[in-house]
Amino acid sequence: MGMKIKLQRFGGMVPLMQEATKHVDWSDHELEQLIHHICRDEEKKPSSMNAICHYLEVDGREIPVDLKKVPPKYQPTFEELKADLKYVKS
Amino acid sequence: MCSHSPHNPIQCIIPPYISDKLLDEASKNKLAVFVNSDLRSSRFRSDRAFFNKLTESQRAVLVPPAKPAIKPVMKMQVYNMHHDTDLSKGKLVWENGKEKKAMDADTKNIVAAGSATWDMYFQIYGRNSVDNLGLTLKHYIHYDNKYANAFWDGRRMVYGDGDGKIFGSFTADPDIIGHELTHGVTQYESGLEYHVQSGALNESISDVFGVMIKQRLLNQDVKKSKWLIGENVVRGAKYALRSMKAPGTAYVNHPDLGTDPQPATFDQYRNLPDTDRGDWGGVHINSGIPNFAFYVAAFNIGGFSWEKAGRIWYAAVTDTQNLQPTANFSDFKNLTIQKAEELFGTGSLEAKAVTDAWNEAKV
Numbered sequence: 001m002g003m004k005i006k007l008q009r010f011g012g013m014v015p016l017m018q019e020a021t022k023h024v025d026w027s028d029h030e031l032e033q034l035i036h037h038i039c040r041d042e043e044k045k046p047s048s049m050n051a052i053c054h055y056l057e058v059d060g061r062e063i064p065v066d067l068k069k070v071p072p073k074y075q076p077t078f079e080e081l082k083a084d085l086k087y088v089k090s
Numbered sequence: 091m092c093s094h095s096p097h098n099p100i101q102c103i104i105p106p107y108i109s110d111k112l113l114d115e116a117s118k119n120k121l122a123v124f125v126n127s128d129l130r131s132s133r134f135r136s137d138r139a140f141f142n143k144l145t146e147s148q149r150a151v152l153v154p155p156a157k158p159a160i161k162p163v164m165k166m167q168v169y170n171m172h173h174d175t176d177l178s179k180g181k182l183v184w185e186n187g188k189e190k191k192a193m194d195a196d197t198k199n200i201v202a203a204g205s206a207t208w209d210m211y212f213q214i215y216g217r218n219s220v221d222n223l224g225l226t227l228k229h230y231i232h233y234d235n236k237y238a239n240a241f242w243d244g245r246r247m248v249y250g251d252g253d254g255k256i257f258g259s260f261t262a263d264p265d266i267i268g269h270e271l272t273h274g275v276t277q278y279e280s281g282l283e284y285h286v287q288s289g290a291l292n293e294s295i296s297d298v299f300g301v302m303i304k305q306r307l308l309n310q311d312v313k314k315s316k317w318l319i320g321e322n323v324v325r326g327a328k329y330a331l332r333s334m335k336a337p338g339t340a341y342v343n344h345p346d347l348g349t350d351p352q353p354a355t356f357d358q359y360r361n362l363p364d365t366d367r368g369d370w371g372g373v374h375i376n377s378g379i380p381n382f383a384f385y386v387a388a389f390n391i392g393g394f395s396w397e398k399a400g401r402i403w404y405a406a407v408t409d410t411q412n413l414q415p416t417a418n419f420s421d422f423k424n425l426t427i428q429k430a431e432e433l434f435g436t437g438s439l440e441a442k443a444v445t446d447a448w449n450e451a452k453v
Contacts, residue, residue: 010369015372087256
């Protein structure tokens, strides 16, 4: 049971990708609800200069997400992922 | 009562026959009102007669001197985020020279570099803050946990502490602070769109003014400067975020970051997707090309970069008639050459240095 999720970070002053992976015991329904809650518009032009953006990769899907929208229940999981982010060398 | 000349009755606002009539009928209470009114009228007429006799020069002597223009002063605030990400929760720790809380190292960094940024823009280019209207500079430090970045959100500057391993605090270099503030200047001037070539120009302009702010703060001329952006932010003596002198060499074989991907010349321009994942067409990568052009121009002109090369770039950045939001490298090349000719003359050393610099960058 469970699934592997990957958090990806792009952008900022350092134009390199960072990623971190974690196993979670979420159900498919729970995952879909979470994605519905935190997904963001990928096409939206940046209002901030040097801003960072995040994607959540699950089952081969890469979903643009806004970490400020993560519900409290899932925040510890995302804080762990953020702490584990590693650069992918250019 | 109105003391009038019968030959010049129109000098009275209230004709004498009316005031005399009124006085005849006035009660004791009304008398004071009429007399005071006449006194004012008399003084008014007397003043008018006096001023009518004066020449223009005599009148000018009596005009009170114009109040001296109020000298603009920097308005700046520093907020401590205490690792939160909701900017409304920032706690004010410094405002316009006054400590609200004990200043930590990051607050001191911001105050020093933020002041140096405002000073350079005002003292060298006559600009009052990022909007040229005295906007209060708002800095937010200690954003999020181990946040390895700094950004301009359209109104404010935000700085993370870095992860502590690869990156230290993003307040550690005055060029980073100047970089973020200059995004504000660009926003209020040409509004260069933040993608592809215009986005790379936007990034480069922030690096150009960021490095000049650092050079001026450290009193470095073009030869003494290392032309590095973020040399204290990236941990390790041989690393920085970007090199304007030699783009692509800020970090080489870094154990975590690999090698700096910036090109120095246009033939190495990186075509990346115009998406957030593609760094909006590589705005932080292709900025190496105009960065290199500025370095070559400033170096060949010599002296302090902000005095001549900086003036040329500033004139181009603020020419909103000719610098369109979608400008590309070639547009900016032509505009900086035009500005060098306007400021220093056609065929001048400065104009030639700018032309040579862009040619060196193969634009």
